[in-house]
Amino acid sequence: MKVMHVASEKREEKSEFEPQIYPGQDEVSERRRKLWDKRRRLTKYRDVPDDDITRLLGHRPVGALYVSVHPPLDELIEPYDPIKSLVAPTPGARAGDRIRFAQFSDSFWHPPITPYARQRLYFNRLRGVDVVTYSGRTMLEMRERDLETAVKPLIETEVFNPARTSLKGITIHGHSLRLDEDGLMFDARRRFVYDKETGEVVYIKDQFGKVLDRPVPVGRPPSEEECRKLSITYSWDTRQFKSRTEVIELISRVANMRVLAGFNPESINEEI
Amino acid sequence: MSNLSLKYKDTLDLYDDHSNCIAKEVPLQALSPLYNPYMREVLNLFKRTAFIDLAKLEQYVKSGRAGWETVVGQDEIQMPWYGRDLPMVERSEEIAERIKEKIAKFDDGEEELVKPVAGGKLIIVKIPRRMMEVSASRDPPLTWTMVALCQAISETFNLNPETDPDGCNMVRGAIFGRYPQSPELPPGGPVFGLLRQSNIVDGLGSGFRGIMVNHIVALVNKRTMDGVALATILEQGAQWEMGNVLGWFERYNLLASAYQGFNANNLVLDLVLENREGTIGDVARSTVKRAVEDGVIKVKKTFPSGYKVYSTSDYPLWNAYGCAGVLAAVIVNVGASRAAQSVSTVTGYFGDHLIFETGGLPDPDTGRIEGTGIGYAFYTHSIYGGAGPGAYTLDHVVVRSTSGFLTPCVVAGMCLDSGTQLFSPEMTSSALFKIRDHMPLLNEPLKKVAEAAEKVKGELTKA
Numbered sequence: 190m191k192v193m194h195v196a197s198e199k200r201e202e203k204s205e206f207e208p209q210i211y212p213g214q215d216e217v218s219e220r221r222r223k224l225w226d227k228r229r230r231l232t233k234y235r236d237v238p239d240d241d242i243t244r245l246l247g248h249r250p251v252g253a254l255y256v257s258v259h260p261p262l263d264e265l266i267e268p269y270d271p272i273k274s275l276v277a278p279t280p281g282a283r284a285g286d287r288i289r290f291a292q293f294s295d296s297f298w299h300p301p302i303t304p305y306a307r308q309r310l311y312f313n314r315l316r317g318v319d320v321v322t323y324s325g326r327t328m329l330e331m332r333e334r335d336l337e338t339a340v341k342p343l344i345e346t347e348v349f350n351p352a353r354t355s356l357k358g359i360t361i362h363g364h365s366l367r368l369d370e371d372g373l374m375f376d377a378r379r380r381f382v383y384d385k386e387t388g389e390v391v392y393i394k395d396q397f398g399k400v401l402d403r404p405v406p407v408g409r410p411p412s413e414e415e416c417r418k419l420s421i422t423y424s425w426d427t428r429q430f431k432s433r434t435e436v437i438e439l440i441s442r443v444a445n446m447r448v449l450a451g452f453n454p455e456s457i458n459e460e461i
Numbered sequence: 462m463s464n465l466s467l468k469y470k471d472t473l474d475l476y477d478d479h480s481n482c483i484a485k486e487v488p489l490q491a492l493s494p495l496y497n498p499y500m501r502e503v504l505n506l507f508k509r510t511a512f513i514d515l516a517k518l519e520q521y522v523k524s525g526r527a528g529w530e531t532v533v534g535q536d537e538i539q540m541p542w543y544g545r546d547l548p549m550v551e552r553s554e555e556i557a558e559r560i561k562e563k564i565a566k567f568d569d570g571e572e573e574l575v576k577p578v579a580g581g582k583l584i585i586v587k588i589p590r591r592m593m594e595v596s597a598s599r600d601p602p603l604t605w606t607m608v609a610l611c612q613a614i615s616e617t618f619n620l621n622p623e624t625d626p627d628g629c630n631m632v633r634g635a636i637f638g639r640y641p642q643s644p645e646l647p648p649g650g651p652v653f654g655l656l657r658q659s660n661i662v663d664g665l666g667s668g669f670r671g672i673m674v675n676h677i678v679a680l681v682n683k684r685t686m687d688g689v690a691l692a693t694i695l696e697q698g699a700q701w702e703m704g705n706v707l708g709w710f711e712r713y714n715l716l717a718s719a720y721q722g723f724n725a726n727n728l729v730l731d732l733v734l735e736n737r738e739g740t741i742g743d744v745a746r747s748t749v750k751r752a753v754e755d756g757v758i759k760v761k762k763t764f765p766s767g768y769k770v771y772s773t774s775d776y777p778l779w780n781a782y783g784c785a786g787v788l789a790a791v792i793v794n795v796g797a798s799r800a801a802q803s804v805s806t807v808t809g810y811f812g813d814h815l816i817f818e819t820g821g822l823p824d825p826d827t828g829r830i831e832g833t834g835i836g837y838a839f840y841t842h843s844i845y846g847g848a849g850p851g852a853y854t855l856d857h858v859v860v861r862s863t864s865g866f867l868t869p870c871v872v873a874g875m876c877l878d879s880g881t882q883l884f885s886p887e888m889t890s891s892a893l894f895k896i897r898d899h900m901p902l903l904n905e906p907l908k909k910v911a912e913a914a915e916k917v918k919g920e921l922t923k924a
Contacts, residue, residue, distance in 0.1 A: 206750040211817055212768035227740065259880035262799065271478050272685035273877060275730075276796025277738045288800055288881055308810055313742030317798030320806050321842045328842065332798060435764045442770075442821035450776050451827035454713040457776035459761065 281332025325364025553581030693722025804874030809834030
């Protein structure tokens with residue numbers, strides 16, 4: 190059967206609505222808006238080759254074929270459902286790749302991104318994602334080849350601070366601990382070290398803590414000053430209380446309205 | 462129905478999963494299980510139907526297995542020395558006939574109440590409406606079927622305390638398990654209904670939620686929007702029974718279930734179509750954009766940064782848009798990855814995107830979808846243990862805390878999964894894929910809800 194999908198009515202092309210992403214006038218708000226707005230490009234800081242990304246993830250040997258959990262979608266015989274043909278599958282889904290994960294942990298100390306901010310970034314910029322945020326970590330699960338494509342910019346751009354953001358598949362503890370003598374986030378498995386000669390952070394183990402054949406350098410850590418500039422968190426020594434008036438008004442409003450609407454949905458009016 | 466008063470002025474157009482309009486300007490109440498005849502029939506069918514897996518029973522009796530306590534431990538107790546070789550499948554016609562004699566005589570004969578299917582491996586039993594009317598509970602499908610089955614087997618194979626006392630015990634044990642010493646019937650046992658037995662469902666009025674997500678997926682043969690409609694019928698049936706839909710919440714639940722569950726005004730599919738190559742965040746923004754265009758929300762004030770704060774005078778309608786949005790986001794994201802596992806994530810964090818796009822208007826189900834979704838994500842991602850999203854019953858303590866708008870999304874996600882789940886519908890609910898062929902009522906529920914609404918429209922409008 191041929192499926193014809195048409196939008197229910199023709200809508201006016203011009204709309205008053207403009208995506209606004211996040212409130213606030215200060216620099217932290219602006220940083221948040223930038224990271225979460227998929228129309229804006231993230232600034233690239235470093236180059237990490239594709240094979241090194243595969244090594245860091247530790248799911249398959251470099252050059253190995255992708256393991257699949259089911260036949261490619263084109264060969265799969267499924268019961269009839271018009272919705273299945275409506276959304277474009279990702280390349281990994283099309284090929285039937287297995288699901289793999291990457292997990293980032295973000296330090297407390299002026300990180301370029303935080304766990305919850307990652308969830309918003311992933312939701313806005315990536316397709317076919319499964320994200321769970323918990324304490325200092327954010328797990329990202331995708332079809333294997335999609336995951337490799339997605340992780341590359343997460344390591345190469347401004348959202349990665351080699352010293353204070355780390356790829357920790359297991360044993361994540363340490364995001365709120367003091368930084369070590371080289372300014373690195375605590376890692377019980379010592380997956381990354383500071384190379385004093387090159388001034389770069391180098392991963393000597395993959396995200397599971399397995400020793401890599403060849404270390405993977407991920408670039409120089411930014412200076413403290415730059416960390417503060419790129420920081421996405423409000424704190425007493427960067428952007429202070431006054432600067433977050435708008436977002437506080439917003440979250441107070443939603444807390445208030447959730448209670449009122451949850452109590453009686455008909456009680457909400459335009460004045461609230 | 463003559464005393465009906467049409468309390469709400471809202472009318473809706475209902476669309477099928479090809480985005481074709483099938484019912485125009487239907488009054489809101491026509492989508493209430495109290496007035497929609499199709500929804501009533503479906504709820505009735507779920508209440509009064511039971512199944513006998515004769516092949517399974519034959520195997521249990523043969524190998525002397527009975528009295529297990531968990532679905533995965535069905536070989537927990539084995540007593541081969543009490544095993545009896547009773548060819549039940551072979552003589553299924555006779556067994557069915559004897560069950561019919563005991564059950565069907567109370568009915569007016571219009572319906573076929575006892576029906577052996579799948580070459581005699583399975584018998585479908587429906588309890589006469591007369592009995593359901595006089596019973597205080599929805600237990601007869603299980604009690605009647607089990608008692609009638611025991612008697613039928615006894616008669617067919619001449620089993621009685623004089624001929625074979627141990628054989629009698631074995632058959633009884635394989636059917637009833639440890640009941641009533643243990644309050645639960647054997648999990649995964651040979652006699653089962655569409656809903657969980659009433660004494661193990663906690664929470665008043667939760668009866669219609671006693672079904673696993675994967676069962677619903679199997680009953681609609683993985684057709685996404687049909688699955689959503691069927692889950693909505695059951696969830697809203699339970700919401701009415703719980704008293705959650707009265708007064709202040711009537712229009713709220715009716716609107717949200719219409720937009721999310723029955724594709725009202727094609728909102729869900731419009732949002733999916735607009736974002737077929739988009740992200741979850743894109744769906745959130747499309748939802749807000751559509752609400753602005755339709756006049757559901759409007760700018761209340763502008764912050765110094767230029768950020769706009771929206772307000773609404775019709776919160777139930779904005780909530781309906783949000784609930785439709787969260788379903789569309791699930792379809793867009795799971796449709797892209799074709800892996801159901803992200804359904805909890807999308808439901809858990811989608812509302813956050815709506816809040817920050819609207820300046821703090823409450824997210825779907827006033828935050829209950831977000832709260833439940835995050836907990837659900839923890840339990841489906843091995844953070845707190847748990848299982849795959851499809852293995853949850855709608856009344857499970859992890860997913861029950863919304864007004865019935867979370868599980869339809871889960872059903873949609875499981876319908877779209879292309880085979881990545883350990884707890885797949887094929888694994889947990891294989892019998893129901895076969896059973897659905899014999900239950901024509903459950904074929905294309907989305908279309909049938911709309912047609913039934915169209916049918917009562919005249920009556921409702923007249924009133």
